Amino acid sequence: MKVTLVSRSGREFIKGGLELNDSATVADLQEAIHKRTKKFYPSRQRLTLPVPSGSRERPVILNYKKSLKDYCDGNENTLTIVFKDLGPQVSYRTLFFFEYLGPLILYPVFYYFPVYKYFGYEEKRVIHPVQTYALYYWCFHYFKRIMETFFIHRFSHATSPLSNVFRNCAYYWTFGSYIAYYVNHPLYTPVSDLQMKIGFGFGIVCQLANFYCHIILKNLRSPDGSGGYQIPRGFLFNIVTCANYTTEIYQWLGFNIATQTVAGYVFLVVATSIMTNWALAKHRRLKKMEGRSTPEDGLFFLHSCRTDR
């Protein structure tokens, strides 16, 4: 079968097109393109069916597992595919590892080293117990995230654009330093012992719940990442669609109740709004896919997703 490849502006992307087996899959096509173009490895290629000009429909993205025949109209043995370069890609694992590594390393710097000297404060200092527990809590959290990245999470689309590394690292590393600066500050004012215990206790429970949510999500997919999108069931997923985000948000709330800094609460608000956006998008996607059998919504602030029967 002959495959004609065009760019989004309509120009022929590979002169003369490509000749493939009739039984070839999209993955085979990706390999063939990579062979011809060297630079464009498969995860960088976005292959879509042409959309009639003027149409506002979203283009159909080719699934790498399907055979090319599935996308042919009727009996034609030719196919025209639109190619887009997604730019340099990194695997999600790489991306997550670097974005989490920053907070894991930077926070202890503020705790252990005389950093505040450079801000004009004298050598410390009295270290309050809550500051030590905060260090353990924080580092455990990001250590957990890194472990989950390598041993628990199963990713749908293997890669993310390289530019996201800079953007995401800036977000995590900047907020990590910003919070670490205040919690470990020589003039830090601790909350009451009871409040600290409640905060950390609640946070730990939420982190455990979050871990369990990740296990549930992992079991929705097979090890190679297939299984696609399904509605998670059981545990908190019976109440909200994205219970993993809910538990993550409440876990940060626990940390903030214990440490009480404006920096920490600002981070909580920003993180919550980001996760809420993701949750709404995922919820919409799942509803579209499986009709109306999604979980009931609980209270608004158990949120992560508004749902309905």
Added chain:
Amino acid sequence: MASALTVLRRLYLSIYNWLVFIGWFQVLFLALKALKESGHEHVYNAVEKPLLLAQSAAVMEILHGLIGLVRSPVSSTLPQIGSRLYLTWGILWSFPEIRTHILVTSLVISWAITEIIRYSFFGMKEAFGFAPSWHLWLSTFLVLYPTGISSEVGLIYFALPYIKASEKYCFRMPNKWNFSFDYFYAAILALGIYVPGSPHLYHYMLGQRKRALSKSKKE
């Protein structure tokens, strides 16, 4: 058929744009007058009232964008107006020591010419339905943006010692919310934002200009 709302909208926007135009015209006039008669150290004092008024009035434009009265996206008006208000109130008004600097003159003149062209353009469009020499405006920014931005950056930089010494707008630790704010470091951060922000804005304007020039060529 023009609905009553459309007429009201155009009337309101015409009045708004022409009023602010007059404000900026005053700024330019008084600035040049003071420059000629007394020298650059006195420019700020001469223009202070109309400058504060005209620049602060621009906050209305954020509102206009939010409620859909005008089509400009809030995402582009907000940083522009933010930096203007920061310079006007956060630097010039707050730190009198910087007011005699020569960059105040270049700042005020760059802003005034830009705004005079901009507000008269929109004023004409809303009142009469058309406006001449759209290309003229877009081309003047090629000079006025660099002079304006350099003046802004320069003034923030030269105001830094006064900011640090005065401790104005600072909030210190210890406090029960473990929060602090240092206006001096915030100013340095603002300077930092100008580094990627200015070329980005300039490129955006260049793109607008190219689009408008090619569109008028087609007509």
